[in-house]
Amino acid sequence: MELIRRYLWLVFLLLGMIGFLVVWFAIPREPEIEKLWHLYLKLASYGCILGFIAFFPNKLKYGYLLVYAPFIVFLGYLIPRVSFFGVTGNVIVTNFETVGEWYTLLYLLVVQMINFSVAFAYRMGGGTPGKTIKISLLATITLFSGFLDLAFYTINPVEIPEGGLIYAHHIIVFLGHAPSFNETIIFALCHIPLFLLVVFAPLDKWFERISKRVQSRGKKEAAPVITS
Template sequence: MMDLIRRYLWLAFLLLGIAGFAFVWLVIPREPEIEKLWHLYAKLATYGCILGFIAFFPNRLKYGHLLVYAPFIIFLGFLIPRVSFFGVTGNVIVTNFESVGEWYTLLYLLVVQMINFSVSFAYRMGGGTPGKTIKISLLATITLFSGFLDLAFYTINPVEIPEGGLIYAHHIIVFLGHAPSYDETIVFALCHIPLFLLVLFAPLDKWFQRISQRVQSRGKSEAAISS
């Protein structure tokens, strides 16, 4: 019985966490104020269940390191586009254009990359190999600059594609030389799939091991000659 509990404890936490998240997201008002104390307890209980899922998740899976990349899909496909939407419609750009640069830098260059590095570092500290650690960070970065985020902005938010059908994504403009259309952005994103797969299946750890062995072999040879 105890062995069964240990084996599936993570799953129980996961199901409770999903239920708690759905309740918090759909039932509790999205207000900065805490109107009722049980709202706070519900959020803390949900947090505890999700943390329990992470803590007891079986980490001996062949491709388990790819699950570390999975949250970036939600982050770049939903959270950041929504934050961007509220930043734009909240008149950050319209009424205070001078703050756009700082807003962009804080959101995209600091918040996104700090999460990228934090997740990668946590994976490495948890025993991840150098190659897989690099892959997690690179896959997230490729997803960020592929155009996936720009397409998600017009998909999940109640906004229409800009007049003329052009998407002013500067990281795409620098490659194409012009603002891409919505369809061109889709093609641009799809063109990143080969790069994504290349990083995914690259035997980085084997390469690092060979380099290390060559360095050690050369060091031993030099030591033998000097002696």
């Protein structure tokens, strides 16, 4: 039983990954369910991945960084691909009036709701306040670092805009001009120190000290005054 308890998560992971690969490469990406086994395989893969998450050993020193890890895939692949289909699907090209709504829904609501949902789930699972904040901050730093903008032109079949400029407004507001592809790379790399600063910042210790000071001050104020 001890062996099963220790490695059950790994079994689920392997089965889930095999199922995912079959679904990704062997099943047509269509909304219709052509064969019933397609549905069964998708549900089985989901169940295995969920089992991996549920039984994963969570007593690791820097385990909270694994909670951040999916954001790399999310911001480095999924969102750039969704953005690509939004652009090439004429959401922006032929219906420019809706671009603000499209941008708001995708980047300000979907991305941030996933950010907050992951952070809240970690906190509800027993995560400390400091590490909970770190998870959300690391995801936000990644989002605005230029990583996503670079990924858009790397994983999608599109060329860098004419003149080699990337019109990322969250970068333009800092540089004062549209950056080139190479400038965007440098801009992204400049976020590494900020990333590491967040990872190693002793937030929980700071919160603990602040809490003790507040409690100590509260006790002093509540102490009875003895007069002769």
